[in-house]
Amino acid sequence: MIRLLVVENQPAIRRGLQMWLGLAPDLTVLGRAGDGLAALWHAALSRPDIILVHLESVDLNARLIAAMRRTAPVSHVVVLSLHDDALTRRRVLGAGAAAFVSMHEVKEHLLQAIRQAAARPPAEAEREQRSAEALRHAEESRMPL
Numbered sequence: 001m002i003r004l005l006v007v008e009n010q011p012a013i014r015r016g017l018q019m020w021l022g023l024a025p026d027l028t029v030l031g032r033a034g035d036g037l038a039a040l041w042h043a044a045l046s047r048p049d050i051i052l053v054h055l056e057s058v059d060l061n062a063r064l065i066a067a068m069r070r071t072a073p074v075s076h077v078v079v080l081s082l083h084d085d086a087l088t089r090r091r092v093l094g095a096g097a098a099a100f101v102s103m104h105e106v107k108e109h110l111l112q113a114i115r116q117a118a119a120r121p122p123a124e125a126e127r128e129q130r131s132a133e134a135l136r137h138a139e140e141s142r143m144p145l
Helices: 011-022 036-046 062-071 086-094 103-119 122-142
Strands: 002-007 027-033 050-054 076-081 099-102
Touching (some): 002 011, 002 036, 011 050, 027 036, 036 050, 036 062, 050 103, 062 076
Parallel strands (some): 050 076, 076 099
């Protein structure tokens, strides 16, 4: 059974995602959060396999993804986004997310992305985190002051 934490600021969308995901026989939603701070708290308590986050709803950024990964190191972060451009996708995956799914393709790709991310061993999650941190530090060092 794949255990999920759903992070979305709109209560109706949050409930809808929970109900839709709950129809899958191999998924269970452990909790829901409406913002990044609540997500960190829930992740620390429940240690979900997957933290499903809507990018635009919680002001998600690389630091929040890294904080989620530190709080629940065996959890994989799967990000939903209204924006499906290469730059957004690269930044999200570079920050340590295990998967990126466009909101326009939720029905076609979300369950597969969740299952693929959950199938990764915890050691792979830790390697993803280290790679993301190294990439973030490298990008920050190239930024002008």
